[in-house]
Amino acid sequence: MAHLLLHARFLPRDTARHHRKHILAVLKESLQEANLQPSDIDCIAFTKGPGMGAPLAAVAVVARTLAQLWNRPMVAVNHCVGHIEMGRLVTGAGNPTVLYVSGGNTQVISYLERRYRIFGETIDIAVGNCLDRFARVLKISNDPSPGYNIEQMAKRGKKLLELPYTVKGMDVSFSGILSYIEDATPTMLAAGECTAEDLCFSLQETVFAMLVEVTERAMAHCSSQEVMIVGGVACESHIAPSSFTRDVGKCIIVHINMIPLYPSSTFSGKSIHTPPKYSYFDAI
Template sequence: MSDLSPRQHQEDNSPSLVLGIEGSANKVGVGIVSCKGAVRANPRRTYVTPPGTGFLPRETAQHHRAVILELVSEALAEASLDSHACDDKGKRRVAAVAYTKGPGMGGPLVACAVVARTLSLLWRVPLVDVNHCVAHIEMGRLITKARDPAVLYVSGGNTQVIAYNNGRYQIFGETIDIAIGNALDRVARALHLPNDPAPGLHVENCARSGKRLLDLPYAVKGMDVSFSGLLTKAESLSTRAKRTYDRNAPLPPPEACLASDASASDDDEYTDADVCLTLQETCFAMLVETAERAMSHTGADSLLLVGGVGCNKRLQAMAEAMCAERGAFCHATDERFCIDNGAMVAWAGWNQYNAWRVGASDTSDEAAMKAFPVSNGFCTQRFRTDDVYAGAWRNLEEEGDEPTAKKAKS
């Protein structure tokens, strides 16, 4: 892949940054990304509730409204821009503002969209609406440089097995009830594990002390998975589990799990660590099975893990083992980019904006504002991954017009 193409920018000093705002769930972030894929800023805040509780849309939206302007200022300062999105020479550097249109929680989505619309009007730049799921995929591809992987998208609100096909990210399989992250969070809630920084992280850490596998339903239905029955049983087991988890205690090595190689019945004594271990082993085996089936069907030679649950080291290890057996590669990012963040929205927004620029006969500021008007800046809680025509920018990659990702800012 080459560096910046003349078709992407008519002048080297033209605006080349996109500011993205993400706030579809309990995390709100503002990212600034360049046309070459360099992450200039990516601050984020998380709405954290007490152990044993979840987060509701109204309170989450209040949190986002309280911190988002601070995040915008922080991102602009980190990218060496002023409040007008200009550099130290007074030149406007932001070409567009992108925001998450959906899917997600209604209140938080609207809170962020209002700020995005305001910045678009203030700076007189296009407003690009972005699909949350597509943003995760494109950020994962950017950071890992995976060109055409099968995708396992696992988060608090989504669980999908995806592959690019005929211009869209086709969903080959998904959850038929609740998402994997939701299942992990609710078991953490039943065990009163901390929510700071994330309940799923404490499930992962707690599981590393587990020694025994309990009995949980394994529900794979074709290419789809089901977690509702498994969750009901896990919550029931949680009520009788001996509480042993100490977030401040040193973690055992990952290989310590299942050291006794023993299984336990529901009548035996077991710990919260055993519940977390069983939960992860069962859920992740289901996900890896469906991902492998999708790879076999599509002929993909790599798997990309995206979404917050994609940070889980045990899931990564299981996916890597499966890929190794197939002679394939497994790609994952760290928590900076796997968890919801503004940079992924900015990059997805750039892809859409640049695809328009390449194909448009008139790329003036006025034409850009008409192509991406503020009046279209609404949100929707239901926005399928395959609703988006990704061929608009994926086709440019095949033509060699899209720059390879530079390394992300540490």
């Protein structure tokens, strides 16, 4: 994956090749850490979609093979619902309003009347995709992730630039702000109007403010006191409890289901890591 990290992008064929190369080692390690034998497994769960076709197909083949080898039923899992349910298990959240933010998805979701309902979403590209593509403009490394490296640079930013802010009801749009900052970056840097750190700071502040606005609106609609943030972008500590400022007369509980990309992840002042029993199902 070194060439993928260098160029800050994930190509479906390369990602599928990576999955095929490492999946058996991941399965073996997960079973060992969870102290489980194949006979202890009730079913084989796998991500059916949405996502990139090639990696999904690669994992589905492994899941189907294991199901036949171990004589266990297969359970197809929706990518988004998997994030939410694992987040509820790990964080202990009750029935929160969910902000699902990743490289391919941006949605505000709540569970009502025995089904998940999408209250708002991006009308074009996902927030993670916006950050990833801007990272390419600045030639920021993808190791461990573009969003994480943008966040670190943003901490050194001192100037907040005015960028397009697009919220339409419960929906958001990131293509406009991305196009604007992609076009403006070379000129602004060459003229000395700002630094790369200022650009990262401004982009991060603007897109996260948009997300907080629509999430708080959904919370008000559902009379919710809890919000849970899931997905790869949830790893960025900038989306913190202090970001939610809606005056509801009660404390807003913010659950952040952080993927352990980094040595330690902070959740409500505590270090949280995904337990092995979740890692096994997440791996397949």
